[in-house]
Amino acid sequence: xxxxxxxxxxxxxxKVLGVSHTTVSRRLHAxxxxxxxxxxxxxxxxVSFSELGLQLLSxxxxxxxxxxxxxxxxxxxxxxxxxxxxxxxxxxxxxxVLLDELHEFQQKNLYSTSSGLSAFYLxxxxxxxx
Numbered sequence: 758x759x760x761x762x763x764x765x766x767x768x769x770x771x772k773v774l775g776v777s778h779t780t781v782s783r784r785l786h787a788x789x790x791x792x793x794x795x796x797x798x799x800x801x802x803x804v805s806f807s808e809l810g811l812q813l814l815s816x817x818x819x820x821x822x823x824x825x826x827x828x829x830x831x832x833x834x835x836x837x838x839x840x841x842x843x844x845x846x847x848x849x850x851x852x853x854v855l856l857d858e859l860h861e862f863q864q865k866n867l868y869s870t871s872s873g874l875s876a877f878y879l880x881x882x883x884x885x886x887x
Contacts (some may be wrong), residue, residue, distance in 0.1 A: 759817050761785070761797060763806045782807075 764770040766818070771778040788796050796810040806814060847854065 758797065758810070758814055759821065762806070762814055765804050766802050767799065
């Protein structure tokens with residue numbers, strides 16, 4: 758909704774969001790169906806909002822304003838979660854000392870992406886010094 762308000766057309770909102778205008782249209786239709794009211798209407802390619810739509814926009818803008826001061830910290834945290842950890846240790850220490858602890862650590866620190874794949878990578882590099 759914020760993109761629609763700021764862009765004022767489906768096509769421009771789609772460009773801002775990085776999706777097709779059809780996707781924006783489908784999402785808008787789903788939103789209208791969810792509330793059984795027209796939240797947003799299109800007239801001659803321009804966007805206008807109903808009273809409920811304006812209330813939802815106000816709530817979205819408030820949420821955005823509350824989130825804004827924390828975005829830098831959130832982005833830093835996400836980047837840290839995505840970092841790779843490389844260990845160079847003798848195979849015997851890995852197998853008999855650290856393997857269970859590393860498995861437990863990995864299970865506690867999974868970071869799932871929207872595709873469901875783990876974005877947390879634990880790469881174990883063993884060095885055979887014997």
